Amino acid sequence: MRLFARSCVLICICGSYLQVASGQSSINPDISVIPRFRIETNDGAQLPAKREFGQPEFTMEEFEIALQAYLNPYARADIFLSKAGTGSEPLEIEEGYATFVRGLPFDLNLRVGKYLAEFGRLNPLHPHALPFLTTPLSLERFLGAEGVNDLGISASVLLPTGEIYTKLTLDLLRGNSIAVLDPSGKSLAGGMGMLDTTGGRIYYANSARLMTFLPMGEDADLEIGLSGLTGIHDPYGKYRFYYGNLDVKYKWKPDAYTAFTCQGEVLVNSRRLNPGSTVSSAGLFVFADYQFKKVFSVGTRYDYSEAPYSQDDKASAIALFFGFYPVEETAAVRLQYQHTILAPASAPKTEINSIALQFLFSMGPHKAHPF
């Protein structure tokens, strides 16, 4: 913890000193810090429907430091360091990659490093950029708590579709960081049996996303994406899993004070368990978020998910969330209520109500909002 704190102070002092010395931004990276704090309580899945909320728990969800800069006219680098909690949790490299943005043949973009893969629309985003406080059940179950965040190489190209933006992204990933949640709720990195016993063998994963962006008049846009992900989930049998994902995002934003977003994803899974046995399952989420008076937003989300290894293990949730952004993205307060129903195949159904309040602030340069 002390080493982490000293590192942060050193980075911020050096960055601010060098910025002052230069007068303006120059060759030094943009440094941003985004901590997220949470107060949360839930009724602990009481049976029958006995609603007794526990004492609210204070946590530091994440402390994120971003260092971003152009390396030269052709490439930029983005480094995101993060630490969860205030104890002895390690400072991790959440993402660290270089992107070659110009100068390559066929106008290719090439990304190398550790990054959140462009599988679906939500996976590449950091939690502080989302209007809600929990990961959709389908993404948590099929991609793990950290999502598809892996070492790899990504190449993307704009396809010749006239004036319509259409992009194809292909990734080669190391593969062993793709986690799933098994029916017991345990996170399994790399799938069952992947850990430690592979004898040093790495099973690569491949992902791809084809997306198109369609303007719908002056104030609205529609983005549609189709993603695929495949890898080995069982190193003994070398059994493979396949994910397909459809994502759709519609946004209407007539002015800076008002916006309406409706977005969702459907994920289908097929994985071989052993010779002659395959499991197919799926999950989805859809949410709507309405921004009004510039500083407020209100939204709702519905989740449904089966399990990676069982079609009969189901979960669903409905969430209501509210956001207050008093000074753009420099500070945000979010409140969420979620009702989750867990219905495993061979255990009683449980229902959990949770209420969470999140506060985050953002120091440093603020990039323009992407669509």
Add this chain to the structure above:
Amino acid sequence: MKKTFALVVVGCLLINPLHANIKVIATLSDLAEFTKIVGGDRVDVESIVRGTQNPHFIEVKPSYMMKLKSADLFVMAGMQLEMWAPQIIDGSRNSRLRIVDCSKYVDKLEVPAGKADASLGDVHPFGNPHYWLDPENVKPILLAIMEGLASVSPNDRALFQANMDAYLKTLQTKISEWKKEMEPYKGAQFISYHTSFSYFAHRFGLIVAGYVEPRPGIPPTPSHISELIDLMRHANIKAIGLEQFYEDSAPQSVANAVGAKVVKLSTSVGGVRGTDTYTALIDYNVRMLSEALK
């Protein structure tokens, strides 16, 4: 057969001249008009930001990247007004894109002395970027655009220079008219929502005595509204200039409290009805303010 082929080739050349038009994307509608003025028939130009939009807050959309993808030139106001521009430039993957910073030759106002940080609000570290609202700044803007166009098409430099000179001659007449119309109001004070009219006020001898925003980009707070009301009462300020893309609820409450008028002004070509050209834009702002300050 050979004759037919030759006719086809000649026909194609007539339809498609050897040099295609220069494709230009401008960030602002004002800069698009200036580019068209300098470039004339040699340019095809469109803008990303509509006149009714706040150029500070533009979402990075893939459709904007597609506009830039095939462009020769990208014309920007610069001075970090368009914080969204670098992402669009990168996303366009257009290695041959040339960028024009129209602030290059402009005498900048309100350049922060010392360190500019977030405690000052959304302050622009290179100075106030709303410089095109001073008509005397059109000349340095056109010069930067002319240089940009000439870098793409050097053979047309003389044409671009001639177009620029012709427009500046017409504009100088209008500047004299505007100065004459605003002469009686020299030294008059008004309130502005944001720091959009500093250059305009500077040119015509007006004083922006305060802002509805307590700091640039910071929404008005009750305490600041109260201070503004006191200021307007003590200084007998009768006009609040409101940019076309801000809500009028806070300015109207201040105006009601002191018996002043909220005057809707425009910061860009096409920002309000009747401002479809730059001269129409300045005509409109001069007229609206002079009526409010009477």
